Amino acid sequence: MDDDRRWESGLRVNIPEFDGDTLNPEGFIDWLVAVEEVFEFKEVPENKKVSLIATRLRGRASAWWQQLKLTPERVGKPRVTTWRKKKKCMRVNFIPHNYQRFMYQRLQKQWTKSVEDYITEVYQLIARNDIQETDGQLVSRYIGGLRVQIMNSVNMFDPVTLSDAYQRALAFEKQNRRAKQGGSNTGPVYKGAGRSSLKCFNCGERGHRQSECKKAWKRHLFADADGNMYTWKLDDVADEGYEEPPVFDDDAEYEEEVVNGDVG
Incomplete structure (x- = not known):
């Protein structure tokens, strides 16, 4: 026995059975593929394929094959003797x-x-x-x-x-x-300062803006360098867009210079 036949003799490769389940056409096609693979591996002669497959049919498939063998004899047609012809008949019936x-x-x-x-x-x-x-x-x-x-x-x-x-x-x-x-690559969202960090310029308390202050507005009296008097209210700051009240010098000092005319 040559080397090729020696290792083949130790393998058991059998043709799977087929029961004729028409509700599973994919299973039937996969079965046909397996049959072809075994035929090729075992080098089954063409004149042995039909009878060999007949031994692997069960249930509805076996009954169908028995009927197919008898029909040609009744109508005077040639019997199915080749695997190619039998495979074609099976595809028509089970797919x-x-x-x-x-x-x-x-x-x-x-x-x-x-x-x-x-x-x-x-x-x-x-x-x-x-x-x-x-x-x-x-x-x-x-x-x-x-x-x-x-x-x-x-x-x-x-x-x-x-x-x-x-x-x-x-x-x-x-x-x-x-x-x-991974989600979107958006950066952290900036959140502004909370209301607790707000400070009212009117009453000095935190938690609200001076425009929201419910206390009476405070007015301040100021005089400019020329002696003109005017008042300033805190909401004027908000109207002008300032963040802090204006700062005025409490003790402004002015130096007077005396100028004398020419004596002629």
């Missing part, structure tokens, strides 16, 4: 007629799925439906199904492969997630 259209619709919408989950579903849909499209068409379908914000960002880079489009979308999704978690 809903509108399944492919429904899958195309799913392919075009990310909905609430993450970018990673969405690309996984896209690959599964391509494999399950044997979609024969160019890379450009697949990329367009994938990008068109992304959420609008991510789609617009990915389109800026014009990716040419599905993998490139996925990597771009994943990067933008992570960036958006970090931005939401």
